[in-house]
Amino acid sequence: MSPTPAARSPLGLLRSHLGWAVGAAYLAAATVSAPGLWLRRPHTIGDGGILEVALRAPHCLLSLVLFTAGLQVPVHGLRALLTRPTALLTGLVLHLLAPLLIIPGVAFALHRTPDSDGGSGLIAAMILIVSMPVAAGATVWTSRGEADQPTTVGLVLVSTIVGPLTIPVTMTALCPLLRGGYAEALAGAARTAGHGFALTGVLLPCGAGILSRLVLPARPLRLLLAAAPPASLLGSLLLTYINASGVLGPFVARPEPVLMAAALVVAALVCGLSFGLGRITARVMRLDTSAGASVTLACGMNNSSASAVLVTTALPDRPHVLLPVLAYSLLQKVAAGRVVRAGAGKRARP
Numbered sequence: 001m002s003p004t005p006a007a008r009s010p011l012g013l014l015r016s017h018l019g020w021a022v023g024a025a026y027l028a029a030a031t032v033s034a035p036g037l038w039l040r041r042p043h044t045i046g047d048g049g050i051l052e053v054a055l056r057a058p059h060c061l062l063s064l065v066l067f068t069a070g071l072q073v074p075v076h077g078l079r080a081l082l083t084r085p086t087a088l089l090t091g092l093v094l095h096l097l098a099p100l101l102i103i104p105g106v107a108f109a110l111h112r113t114p115d116s117d118g119g120s121g122l123i124a125a126m127i128l129i130v131s132m133p134v135a136a137g138a139t140v141w142t143s144r145g146e147a148d149q150p151t152t153v154g155l156v157l158v159s160t161i162v163g164p165l166t167i168p169v170t171m172t173a174l175c176p177l178l179r180g181g182y183a184e185a186l187a188g189a190a191r192t193a194g195h196g197f198a199l200t201g202v203l204l205p206c207g208a209g210i211l212s213r214l215v216l217p218a219r220p221l222r223l224l225l226a227a228a229p230p231a232s233l234l235g236s237l238l239l240t241y242i243n244a245s246g247v248l249g250p251f252v253a254r255p256e257p258v259l260m261a262a263a264l265v266v267a268a269l270v271c272g273l274s275f276g277l278g279r280i281t282a283r284v285m286r287l288d289t290s291a292g293a294s295v296t297l298a299c300g301m302n303n304s305s306a307s308a309v310l311v312t313t314a315l316p317d318r319p320h321v322l323l324p325v326l327a328y329s330l331l332q333k334v335a336a337g338r339v340v341r342a343g344a345g346k347r348a349r350p
Helices: 010-016 018-031 035-039 056-069 073-080 086-111 120-130 140-141 149-161 163-177 180-217 216-255 257-284 288-302 302-312 319-348
Strands: 044-045 053-055
Touching: 018 216, 018 319, 035 056, 035 216, 053 180, 056 073, 056 149, 056 180, 056 216, 056 302, 073 149, 073 180, 086 120, 086 149, 086 163, 086 257, 086 288, 120 163, 120 180, 120 257, 120 302, 120 319, 140 149, 140 288, 149 163, 149 180, 149 288, 163 180, 180 216, 180 302, 216 302, 216 319, 257 319, 288 319, 302 319
Parallel strands: none
Antiparallel strands: 044 053
């Protein structure tokens, strides 16, 4: 079958090679980090008085990505979930419980390493990423028809709605696993998440996109829907570059191979366990292939962009915490590709 015109377009090619695009963003951050570091800093606009506003590029880009995700939610398609909510409820419960099941075991193993803080920096990074809602990027994979699109969209939406409650609760519950100043720092991050980040930084932009889809007239909505996919993809890649610039640039200047290896190993371990738990649960629940793929994606894919922004906001003096977050961001995309390819292969068999 020859590729469709949409697949041959620049946007289609970028979406089909998203892992390579993210890798290119990391490479750019490691080699040309100065623009990213400049964009990371707050920039003030206004006359210095009451109209003065401090803009932060990471926050603005995160809002753009979440707004476009909400805009593309086919709300009418979610009604069918009310008649068959098993996959939705399974995915949501699993997404919320997975951090409490996986992180303590990883922390137990890291506490027995020679690291002076028992790997608390790596554990803190993993807590920050697994506490986030289901990544809106999960819908990119299901939009190709290799998983249950309404279920995946519903999981992204519901996990985002409950995020202002679940994010600080999950982070607070896992704080005792940390040592030294990391426990206090993560407790502060949990308060930041609960007091505003999850609401204004995650829920409101996504909700604004959904509301826009419901209330806008047909013509403006068509224009917005046409602009949403490239804006979301390019905004996400730019956000990845900005976040990575804060850690990869300095890391290249003063490399720490042991830290890099540890970040990759821990991120791969947590990512693999999360996707594995999702797959096992789908089989135990005897979900069909499409619904099982959606549940697996919900368990393994977390909003890494939101967690990276929260790291830079709540832990500005610990940029190395971003290393495992960036590693997880890339690995979850690779794992998601394997999940949907496996599902497509099963359906292709007679």
